[in-house]
Amino acid sequence: NAGVTQTPKFQVLKTGQSMTLQCAQDMNHEYMSWYRQDPGMGLRLIHYSVGAGITDQGEVPNGYNVSRSTTEDFPLRLLSAAPSQTSVYFCASSAYGGAEQYFGPGTRLTVT
Amino acid sequence: AQSVTQLGSHVSVSEGALVLLRCNYSSSVPPYLFWYVQYPNQGLQLLLKYTTGATLVKGINGFEAEFKKSETSFHLTKPSAHMSDAAEYFCAVRFTGANSKLTFGKGITLSVRP
Numbered sequence A: 001n002a003g004v005t006q007t008p009k010f011q012v013l014k015t016g017q018s019m020t021l022q023c024a025q026d027m028n029h030e031y032m033s034w035y036r037q038d039p040g041m042g043l044r045l046i047h048y049s050v051g052a053g054i055t056d057q058g059e060v061p062n063g064y065n066v067s068r069s070t071t072e073d074f075p076l077r078l079l080s081a082a083p084s085q086t087s088v089y090f091c092a093s094s095a096y097g098g099a100e101q102y103f104g105p106g107t108r109l110t111v112t
Numbered sequence B: 001a002q003s004v005t006q007l008g009s010h011v012s013v014s015e016g017a018l019v020l021l022r023c024n025y026s027s028s029v030p031p032y033l034f035w036y037v038q039y040p041n042q043g044l045q046l047l048l049k050y051t052t053g054a055t056l057v058k059g060i061n062g063f064e065a066e067f068k069k070s071e072t073s074f075h076l077t078k079p080s081a082h083m084s085d086a087a088e089y090f091c092a093v094r095f096t097g098a099n100s101k102l103t104f105g106k107g108i109t110l111s112v113r114p
Helices: none
Strands: A004-007 A010-013 A019-025 A031-038 A042-051 A054-057 A064-066 A076-078 A087-094 A107-111 B003-005 B010-014 B019-021 B024-026 B032-038 B044-050 B056-058 B064-068 B073-078 B087-094 B102-104 B108-113
Touching: A004 A087, A010 A019, A019 A031, A019 A087, A042 A064, A042 B102, B003 B087, B003 B102, B010 B019, B019 B108, B024 B073, B032 B064, B032 B073, B044 B056, B044 B064, B044 B073, B073 B087
Parallel strands: A010 A107, B010 B108
Antiparallel strands: A004 A019, A019 A076, A031 A042, A031 A087, A042 A054, A064 A076, A087 A107, B003 B024, B019 B073, B032 B044, B032 B087, B056 B064, B064 B073, B087 B102, B087 B108
């Protein structure tokens, strides 16, 4: 099992550009989430999904879109990048709502 | 709303000393509780978790935590710190329910002095 994979590992964007952060898991988990990690802020939930076709907003959803067309994949789209979106992004999955979450290695994004 | 508090942002201990990282949560019902560790430039790894049953939970790398309902706490301890324990530690709370979300504390950086 590869677990949770994320691509790319690093990305630099200019303000206004769009991009998609990829996340995939091979554990057949229903529950997937996207977090951003900023110094002194811990991890904050951006969006999450409880199954294919079902997504919902987390704590900091503005500027981000998600979709879940398959159980395995949960991409995060930045519509128009802003410097405030400079962060490290983590994708996570779990079998169900109360279960342990498995995290990917993260994507470090810089917006200039 | 559910919340989790980790007091302080940085803890420094000597190698061989006791490690104590504090975590308190706010809730009227017992949640699921987790401790995660993050080594530099890596993702988060589960150290231990409490869902139901025994309130003293043992995890990996010699860490353990005790759920105290009366104190709404879930402090992480290790009797003897190793240099390799230097990392950032996150407490997280998740309430029971099919679609409940995980809420993280702000994290504590543990330094271990030789």
